[in-house]
Each structure stands twice: as C-alpha cells, then as structure tokens.
Amino acid sequence: MNTLSATAPSKAPPCSAAAEGCYHCGLPIPPGQVLTVPAEGDAKPVCCHGCEAAYYWLKDQGLDRYYALREQGLGHAAKAEVPAWASPEVAARYITKDGEEAELVLALSGLRCAACAWLAEKGLETLPAVQQAQVQLATERLHLRWTGDESAVPAIAERLSALGFEAAPARSEAAAELRRREHRKGLARLGIAALVTMQIMMLSLADYLDLLSDLTPAFRQLLLWAQAVLATVLVTFSAAPFFQGAWRALKQQQLTMDVPIALALGLAYGASIMLLATGKAAQGAHVYFDSLVMFTFFLLAGRYAEAQLRHQFAESDPTLEDLLPLTALRLRRSGTEEDARETVHPLDLSPGDRILVSAGQSVPCEAIVQEGSAALRLDHLTGEAEPQPRGPGDAVPAGATVLDGVLTMTVRQPASEGSLAALPALLARARQSQAGERPLLDRIARHFFAFQLLVALGAGLLWLALAPERAFEIVLATLIIACPCALSLATPAARTTGALALRQQGLRLGRGDSLERLAPITQVVLDKTGTLTEPTGALTCVEGPASAWALTKALERDIDHPLARAFQARPEAAPPVSAQRVVVGQGVEGCIDGHTYRLGRPRFAGAEGTGVVLSQAAPQSPSGWTLVARFQSQEALRPEVPEALAALRAQGVKLALLSGDHPDRVAAVARELGLETWEGDATPEGKLEALGRFHAAGERILYVGDGLNDAPALGGAGVSLALGAESRFAQDAADMVSFRRDLRTVPYALGVARCLRRRLHRNLLWAAGYNVAAVPLAVAGLVTPWLAALGMTLSSLIVLVHAQRLAQDGDRLREALWKA
Amino acid sequence: MESLIVLIPLSVLLILVALKAFLWAVNSGQFDDLEREAARILEDDDLPSAKEDRSP
Secondary structure, eight states: OOOTTOOOOSSOOHHHHTTTBOTTTOOBOOTTOOOEEEETTEEEEOSSHHHHHHHHHHHHTTOTHHHHHHHHTOGGGGGOOOOGGGSHHHHTTTOEEETTEEEEEEEEESOOSHHHHHHHHHHHHTSTTEEEEEEETTTTEEEEEEESOGGGHHHHHHHHHHTTOEEEEOOOHHHHHHHHHHHHHHHHHHHHHHHHHHHHHHHHHHHHTTOGGGSOHHHHHHHHHHHHHHHHHIIIIITHHHHHHHHHHHHTTOOOTHHHHHHHHHHHHHHHHHHHHTTTTTTTOOOOHHHHHHHHHHHHHHHHHHHHHHHHHHTTOOOHHHHSOSOEEEEEEOSSSSEEEEEEOGGGOOTTOEEEEETTOBOOSOEEEEEOOEEEEOHHHHOOOSOEEEOTTOEEOTTOEEOSSEEEEEEOSOTTTSHHHHHHHHHHHHHHHHTTOOHHHHHHHHHHHHHHHHHHHHHHHHHHHHOHHHHHHHHHHHHHHTOTHHHHHHHHHHHHHHHHHHHTTTEEESSTTHHHHHTTOOEEEEESBTTTEEEEEEEEEEESOTTHHHHHHHHTTTOOSHHHHHHHTOOSOOOOOEEEEEETTTEEEEEETTEEEEEESTTTTTOOSSSEEEEEEOTTSTTSEEEEEEEEEEEEEOTTHHHHHHHHHHTTOEEEEEOSSOHHHHHHHHHHHTOOEEEOSOOHHHHHHHHHHHHHTTOOEEEEEOSSSOHHHHHHSSEEEEESSOSHHHHHHOSEEESSOOTTHHHHHHHHHHHHHHHHHHHHHHHHHHHHHHHHHHHTTOOOHHHHHHHHHHHHHHHHHHHHHHHHHHHHHHHHHSOO | OTTHHHHHHHHHHHHHHHHHHHHHHHHTTTTSOHHHHHHHTTSOTTSOOTTSOOOO
C-alpha cells in the first residue's frame, strides 16, 4: 500500500523506471523487444512503436526537453509543497470531526473541466485514509472525508499541490451550507409540485372530456379522492412557504403577494375537500384541485428562478473569514533571545500576542507596530489608493496589506472584533439594497394586493346578491386571475437568462441590476494599458548606460506588476537593495550602494519626457534627481480591439480613451483606433474628473478598465466593467467582471443588456395588460376558476418563454462578434 | 371497469413512492452540481482501484 506521504500518483513515476524501462513511458520493456531511440548520446530502449513515434514527434516539435525536465522532477512534482495552512495545528480549525472521520472543504483553483475534477478526486482517493473526495465544478469546492484527524491534512495538501491544484480551506462554508439547503428545499418543493400537477391533470382529464357523466358516482368519487390525496401532499409540502409567508405578513399587519395567494389556495383546497366530503362533488359539482396545483407549480417555478439568481450573487459576497489571512505568524519568546515562530489561525490570536507580518501579507487583526516600518495599503477601508507609512507605535487596522518591509506587531483586539468584521456586513447590505431591486414594482404591488382583495370581495358581494350559488366560484376566479404572478416573474426571469447568457462569455454580474443599468449607456470610456493594449514584455533602454539594467532589476525585486516583471526578467545580476518602497501608480524607490534611486514615471523620478525613468538622488540639482537611464516599454494593441470598437460604434455609443500614460503614446493609440476623445497623463483623480465632465455633458457612462490602477474611476462611473478579475476591487465592487480578457465582451454585454431591456419592457407591459384585461372578465363571471388558473399559467409561461428568447439573442450576438 | 377500483389507488401509491425517491435524491445532494454529474458517466470507474499498490 502507498503510505500517506507518498507523492506518486497511481502510476509508477517515469523517472525511477527510466533506467531499466521504456525511455518514453517508463513501463518495463517486453522480452525480445529491440526498439531504441537516439537520446542523450546513447541508444535508449523504448517498449513499443507508439512510444517510439511519441518520442520522435516530441523531438520534431522541439519539445524533447520534456525528458530532461521530467528527469529533474520539474513540472508538477516540483511544486509539491505543503502550504502553511495545512500544518496540523492550523488545519484543526478548518476541519470538522465526526467520530473516527474528519471532513474538510477546500476551495480549489486550477480546475478547468470535468477531467480536472476527475484527476483531483482520483488523485486523492489513492490515499488510503481518504474515504471520499468529491469535486463540485460549479463552485470549485472539494469535499473531503477521511478516517483520522488533522494529522492527515499535510499529506492531502501535498498531493493536491503535486497534482497542480492550489487549494485553500473554503471559507464562508456556513453561508454556502445555508444556500445549499435553501436550494435543495426549493427544488424539492418544485419537483414535487411538478409530479403532483401532472398526476392530477391526468386524473381530471376524464372530467375535462366529460367522460364522467357515464360513470357511476362511486367511480367519480374514487377519481376525486385520488386527486385529493395528491393535492394534500402539495398543499402541506410544496405550498407551505406561501402559507407561512402570509401568516408572517399578517402578523406584521402587512400585505404581501403571499396573502392573496394563500387565500386563494386555502379557499380552493378547503372548498374542494368540503364538496368531496359532503358528496356534492360526486353529483357533478366542480372541484378546484386542477387549478390549485397548476397555480402552485407556476408560482414555485418563478420563486425558484429568483432564488437561483440570488444565490449566484451571494456566492461572491466576502465574509469575515474570506478576508482574514489563512494563517498568522506568532512570535513566542522562549527564554533565550531568539524568538520561536509558530503558524496559527488568525482567530486564535489574543490581545498581547506578538505577530510578524511581511510584505505582501495582510494584517489579521487590529494591532500596534512594535518594530520595523512599512507602507500599508488600507484602500479596502478608507478608499485611499495611496499607501500609508506606519512605524513603531502606530496602530494598524485589520485587513491592511503590507506593501514592503517586515512589521512586528502586538495584537490589540481579536480578529473577530476588528474593523475587518464590519466590512462584509457593509458590503452585503450594499449588495442587498441593489440586487433584486424593484422599487417601482414594489410600490405598485403593495396597492395591487389590497386592490386584488377588495375586487374579489366586491365581486363576491355582487354575486351573492345576483346568484348566490356562483359567488364562491367567482371570488376564487378573481383571486387567481388578479394574481400578479406574470408581473413578478418578468424581472427575475429576464435577469436570470441575461446573467446566464453573459456567463457563457465569461462575464459575471456584480449586482442584480447591472444589466438594466447598462442598457441606456451612451458613452464607453476605456482605459488604455491592460484594456486596449498589452505590454509585450519587452523593454528597450533608449537613454543611458547598459549597466542601468542591473540597478533596475534590483529596484524591482519582489514587486508584482507587469512592468516590474519585465525588469526582473533581465539576465543581469542585481546588486542588493535596501529601503525599497513602492509608491502605487508612480514607481519604486530604493537604496543601492548608499545611493538613493527612483524608478518609475518621469515626474516621480524628477525628469521630463516619456517612458520609465531611472534617476539618482542628487541634492545639488534643482529637481533633486539626476537622470540615469530611460526605458520604453513596448506595448501592442490587443488583436480583438479594432473589431470590438467597431461593434461598439455600430451600437451607437460614443467612445473615449482615458489613460495615465504619456499623452504622445495615448495619442498614437487613439489615432490608430480612430478615437476622437482621449486624454493622457490622467491620474486616478483626473480620470474621475473627466468622467464627471462627460456626465455633466449628459452622457451615461460605462467605464472599462482592468481595476489595477483605475479602481476609483471604476467606482465613479455610472456602470463599470472590469476586464480581468485579478484585482480584488474588480471582484468586489465592479458592476461586471469579464473573466475572459477580451474586449469583445463589452459590445456583447451591451447587446445583451439592450435586448434584455426590450424584452423586459414588453414582458411588464404584457403582464400588466393581462391583469387589467382579465380582472373585469372574472368579475363579470365569464371566467371559471380553472380557466383563471390556465390564464394565469399561460401569461406566466409567455413571460418565461419570452425571457428565454434572450438566450437566442445572446447566441446571435456571439456569432456576430466571434465570427472566426 | 372494476379494475379501476384497484388501479387508481395503486397509481396514487406509486406516485407517493416516486415523490419519496425524488426527495431522497434531492436531499442526498444529487442535484447540487449538474455540470459535474453530467460528465461522471464518462469516467471509467470500473477500472481496478488505484488504491491497490501496483508498484513492484
């Protein structure tokens, strides 16, 4: 048996078997086989013609380095390491124990398709302790169950890492569990309503076709009792939320849609059972089971669609646990001068503990700096993009990210009480107020329900005077027909289909009403770098000595920025750097050999012109800096840009370009793309100002950017679309996020939004028209309850089908945009 | 015609059994992730379990 710590998947590793086995696949050579391939200056044996062909194919493609890499154990195996959260002490916080067994839910990244999910499941199930490994592709969650306790977690994490997946404990599991339960309940109610509806329809078919007049009352009674049993199941199980909702509303002395619904359902069910029990039904009196079940089924279908959409949005809400770092590093004085470091869960920190936070990590709780100084990013709390310096004695809020340096801090407050805890609540509230927002409908609806009840009552009184035996039937018909089901279905149905159409092209909505707000826009404002152009990764030194490359490489060390990576990729050896500091959106500063250098925007480095400038501090010069070298990054237009812009122009929106880059380069791009409105050298505030000007000119603006250095502009535009989901801001606050970095998703989203608006308007008009036209007919006694339920059903169906057509609109748009 | 006296209650019973089966399927999470389950049929789960050590 494999042991827990074995890293080898099911097959024997090729490298160990290569000495005696097939050079390509590692399997043993069959006796008598003499095939060889010329590799590594020697004739290596292969086991079959297939492997021989594979070897030559790789060689022809210039890919034979595969064999060398494989021998070195590069590729996946090299990444097999145990992340900090997997240490048993920390992992104990994330697992749930159930007797002999333990469970863990992990969020996996690196899942692309069903095959990846299969690999993760099978790769883990080869570990002897693992009982069950199940991947949910849609939520990228891995549910694990094994015998034992947290001591098995390192082996599991190591195996996942060896398979090429990045795993971290899935947080906000409690909320996800709630959503899962709600989804299951909704589905069970809907499915049971569907089954019961079909059965009752079948049983009442005889009644519709008037076959019952030939039957004896006993048979009729039997058929009706069968319906009654099924209808009871439906009323007590599937329709339960309507009765509960109505009861809650009445207790608070309010009218919601549940009240007339529950009334209609209760009346229809009660009256039918009464008719049946008194034997009047068997004599030919009409029962309402058919109307009742159809009504319930369509109501539930509408609610299910709405809940699905709500859950989809809820999944992107961060909770406290999502925002906390996975681990914290606690220092413990152990008698001697040396501090012992231990990795703990952030929630295990208590006031007075000393922690160590280094560059790139976030601070887990409210703390006071003891030693060290660093620049911290607090933008999630204050909205300030500028990094804030903090030194000994300063307080640091939870969730701040350390940009440079290392801080030793004392914990002031446990993580569960800090400012971080307030954030998810705020975000969720902001989302809730916007998602699923239907202010106009809500206002109309409240009066509508009262109106509906009054009309039903009025109709009942009228008919009691005219023809008392018909009064009940007419009250029921009026209650059902006046139900604004189609009206309440219209918006969620259209939104769901719209959201799904967008999802197919990698677009996710940040808010429920993003699409409706996108439809009326008149101007698209684009960011340049990362949106229209992409750095090619190459840099040229246009001024200064070649030795400057070594300095730049040193200054950009460990900095995560596309431009920094281009400097880091240089072959020169970097000298040591100290006091390295990043000024977001400007550049870096650092000390090399006792001289202070700056690398970044010309103005930041005390120079004129364009490009990226490296300068040295020089107190005697007027600007305080002397230029050492100047670099130009090369960038290229992304291939799909002209097509995407042409599509946007065809949709009749104005285009504008806002960039922080030098005006010359912005002008060049604008000229190439035929953009008339453009602005260069725009700071984040400048972009906001420009957006304000466009807005004042009466434009409704969609801002498209990558969210990395234009977060304020993204937040300040009427509607924002973040291209690429790398930045946290893009994920948390943008109205739409395009996971596929493709500018054509912008005209696609706009097209879908406009179709959605058209269909939504038509749907609302139709649904309102139906109710207005049908109510008088019902009051006049021209509509029987079953006809009312049918009418209600049909109007809901029409609304649903019409909304579903949005998917076809999306397909057409996709075909037009992605022709190739 | 008399057979209906047996058949109709029987059909109702069958429906109740079907409802119970559906509830079980929902509550055991079979509808939680439809994307993944659609692909599961294509997997060769009847191959010998890799848990048995196959290295020499």
